[in-house]
Amino acid sequence: MATTGLQDKGGATTVRAPRAALTMEDFEIEKVLGAGSFAQVLEAKLKRSGQNYALKIMDKRHIVKEGKAEYVLRERRVLDALKHEGLVNLCFTFQDAHSLYLGLELCPKGELFDQIQERGQLPIDDVKFYAAEVILILEFLHKKGIVHRDLKPENLLLTEEGHLKLGDFGSVKLLQEIEMVAAGNEYDPSVEPERKTSFVGTAEYAAPEVLNGGMASTAMDWWSFGCLFYQMIVSKPPFRGGSQYLTFQKIEELDYTLPGVGVMPLEAADLVKRLLVTDPKERLGSGPGGAEEIKSHPFFAGLDWSRVREMTPPEVVEITRKEDSEADDFLDIIPTQANVGHVRDVGGQRGRGATEAFLWSGEDHHEAQGESVWTGILADDESIVKEGRVKKYKGMFYKKRLLLLTDKARLLYLDPSNMQLKGEIPLDSRLQLTVKSDHSFIVRTGEKQYIMDTQGAKEAVNWVESITEMQEFINS
Numbered sequence: 001m002a003t004t005g006l007q008d009k010g011g012a013t014t015v016r017a018p019r020a021a022l023t024m025e026d027f028e029i030e031k032v033l034g035a036g037s038f039a040q041v042l043e044a045k046l047k048r049s050g051q052n053y054a055l056k057i058m059d060k061r062h063i064v065k066e067g068k069a070e071y072v073l074r075e076r077r078v079l080d081a082l083k084h085e086g087l088v089n090l091c092f093t094f095q096d097a098h099s100l101y102l103g104l105e106l107c108p109k110g111e112l113f114d115q116i117q118e119r120g121q122l123p124i125d126d127v128k129f130y131a132a133e134v135i136l137i138l139e140f141l142h143k144k145g146i147v148h149r150d151l152k153p154e155n156l157l158l159t160e161e162g163h164l165k166l167g168d169f170g171s172v173k174l175l176q177e178i179e180m181v182a183a184g185n186e187y188d189p190s191v192e193p194e195r196k197t198s199f200v201g202t203a204e205y206a207a208p209e210v211l212n213g214g215m216a217s218t219a220m221d222w223w224s225f226g227c228l229f230y231q232m233i234v235s236k237p238p239f240r241g242g243s244q245y246l247t248f249q250k251i252e253e254l255d256y257t258l259p260g261v262g263v264m265p266l267e268a269a270d271l272v273k274r275l276l277v278t279d280p281k282e283r284l285g286s287g288p289g290g291a292e293e294i295k296s297h298p299f300f301a302g303l304d305w306s307r308v309r310e311m312t313p314p315e316v317v318e319i320t321r322k323e324d325s326e327a328d329d330f331l332d333i334i335p336t337q338a339n340v341g342h343v344r345d346v347g348g349q350r351g352r353g354a355t356e357a358f359l360w361s362g363e364d365h366h367e368a369q370g371e372s373v374w375t376g377i378l379a380d381d382e383s384i385v386k387e388g389r390v391k392k393y394k395g396m397f398y399k400k401r402l403l404l405l406t407d408k409a410r411l412l413y414l415d416p417s418n419m420q421l422k423g424e425i426p427l428d429s430r431l432q433l434t435v436k437s438d439h440s441f442i443v444r445t446g447e448k449q450y451i452m453d454t455q456g457a458k459e460a461v462n463w464v465e466s467i468t469e470m471q472e473f474i475n476s
Contacts, residue, residue: 006092017080017090017103022046024096027055034394043106053091056102063100068170072100075169078146085309086137088157088167107165109158114319116153117447120235124265126314127232130156132300133164133308134225139291142218145176149210150201151224153231162313171200173216203247203436204237208278211248218290219280225294226275230256233264238276243435254278267299377421382408386466388459389416393451403452405466409474427471433464 006020027044033054034041044055063069079090079102089105112130116122122130134156141148150171156164201210207223209215230238238256241247250256254276258269274284274297285294295305378384386405391398392413401413401422411425425431430446440453441460454460 016083017076018092020092020094020103022092022094022101046103052106054088054104054106056104058100058102060095060097060099071170074172074174076102078169078172078174082141082144082146084137084140085163086133086140086165088165104167105165107157107159107167109160109162109316110319111154112156112158112164113153115158115317116232116235118317118319121263122232122235123314124233124268127229127268128300128303129308129311129314130164130232131225131229132303132305134166134228135291135294136305136308137164137166138218138221138225142221142290145174147173147175147216147218148221148224149173150205151221151228152202152205153228156228158316162316163309173220175216175218203244204239206248206251207280208252209280211252214280217280217286219283219286222275222283222285222294223277223280225285226272229268229275230272233268234259238272241434244437252278265299267297267301271297271299377412377414377419378406379408382406382410385470386463388454388463391453393453394448398451398453403463405463405470409470411467411470427467427474431467431471433467435460435464 006018006022026047028047030043030045030052032040032042039056039058042055042057043052045052058072063072076090076093079088083089088107090102091105092103094101094103134151138148138151148166148169148171150168151166155166155168157167159165201224205224205227207220209217210220227237227239239247239250241250256276258264258272261269264272271284271294275294277283280286284297285291287293289296294300295303383406384404385407388403390401390403390413392401392403400416402416402419404410404412404414406412409427411427413422413425414420415422425443425445432442432444434442434444436442436451437460438458439460440451441464443450443452452460452463454463
C-alpha cells in the first residue's frame with residue numbers, strides 16, 4: 001500500500017498489502033492490545049515511518065496443530081481483496097520462523113462491546129448511528145458474496161473519530177471464489193451453488209440455520225445484526241442461557257423478551273422481530289432487495305444513507321481498564337528475534353521466556369519456589385480447595401492465569417509467571433456461572449464477563465460445582 005511506503009519482497013503487484021521484508025526489530029512496541037487462542041495483538045510503531053499499527057502475531061505451531069491454516073490464509077486473502085471505509089485495513093504482512101504477522105490499521109478507541117459494557121443501554125440516536133454503519137458494512141460484504149459469520153460488538157472497532165470498523169475475518173464464508181472478489185465482481189446467487197455452513201462464531205449471535213447445519217447465506221449476518229441491535233438497546237444479547245446448550249435451545253425456540261416502549265421504541269421492536277426470524281428466507285434483508293429492505297424500515301426514517309460516514313459519531317466514553325498493568329506480561333512470551341536475548345532463566349531453561357518456561361515445564365511453581373510464594377496472597381490459616389491453570393478470556397483475548405479457590409471463600413487469579421495476584425472474583429449474589437463446554441465456563445459478575453478455559457476435559461463442570469458449593473455455603 002502506498003501509505004506504508006513498503007514494497008512486496010517478491011515483487012508482486014496483485015496484492016494490496018505487501019509481504020514486507022520486516023522483522024520485529026523494525027518496530028517499537030507501544031502496548032499490548034490483547035491476546036487470543038493463537039495470537040497476540042500489539043500496538044506497534046514502525047520505526048522508519050513513525051506510523052502505529054495493530055500488529056497481530058500468530059503462532060505457526062498452534063495454527064498447524066489446531067488445523068487453523070485455512071482460516072488464517074482465508075482471512076489474509078479476504079482482507080487483501082477488500083477495501084472499504086467500514087473494514088479494518090490490512091496494511092502489510094511478514095513472517096519469521098515462529099510466527100505470522102498481520103499489520104492492521106489501528107482503531108484506538110477500542111471495541112463497541114466496551115462502550116455497551118460501560119454505558120449500558122445506549123441512547124436510541126446512538127443505536128441508529130451505529131446500526132446504520134453496520135448495515136452499510138454488511139451490504140458491501142454481501143454484494144461481494146462474503147458472509148462474515150461472527151458479527152458481534154467485540155469485532156466492531158472504533159476509530160479515533162468514533163466510526164465503526166469491522167474486524168476479525170477468520171470465520172468468513174465465501175459464496176463466490178476469492179478471485180472473483182478480488183476482481184471486484186458482485187455476487188450473483190443465481191450462478192453460485194449453495195454451500196452448507198458449519199458452526200463458527202459466537203453462540204449468542206448464531207442463527208438457527210448455523211446450529212442446524214443449514215445452507216450458508218447472507219441472512220446469517222442479518223440474524224446476528226438483529227442480536228447486536230437488541231443488545232445496543234437493552235445492554236445484553238436477546239439469547240443467553242445458563243449454558244451453551246441452553247443458549248442454543250433459546251435460539252431454536254425463539255425464546256427472547258422484548259422490553260417495553262420506555263426502553264425499546266415500537267419501530268425498534270418491529271425491526272428486531274423482523275430480523276430474528278427462524279426461517280432465513282423470511283428474515284428481513286434476505287429478499288431480493290437485500291440491505292435495502294432494512295434501510296427502508298421505519299426505524300431509519302429520515303436518515304440520509306449517503307452521508308452516514310460523514311455524520312458526527314456518538315461520543316466515545318473513555319474505558320479505564322483495571323488490568324492495564326498486566327500488558328507487559330505478554331512481551332516476555334512472544335517468540336521473536338526482538339526479545340530472544342532478554343529472556344530470564346527459570347529452572348535452568350535458558351533461551352525460553354519465563355512465562356513459557358514455567359507454564360509448560362510441568363512443575364508447580366509454588367513447590368519449586370517454596371511456600372513463601374503465598375505470603376501476601378493467602379492468610380496464615382487459609383488453604384487452597386481447588387487450583388488450576390486457565391486461559392482467562394475477555395472478549396476475543398485471553399491471559400494465562402492460575403485460578404485458586406480457597407477455604408475462606410475466595411476466588412483468586414494470579415499471573416503464573418511471577419505468582420503475582422491479579423484479582424479476586426467476589427463470591428456474592430451477583431456471581432453467575434455457566435458451563436460453556438466440558439473445558440470452559442463463563443463467569444459473570446455485576447460488571448464483567450469472562451470465559452475460563454480450563455484446557456482439561458470435564459474440568460469446567462468441576463470448577464462450577466466447586467465454586468457454586470462455596471458460594472451457596474457463604475450465602476446460606
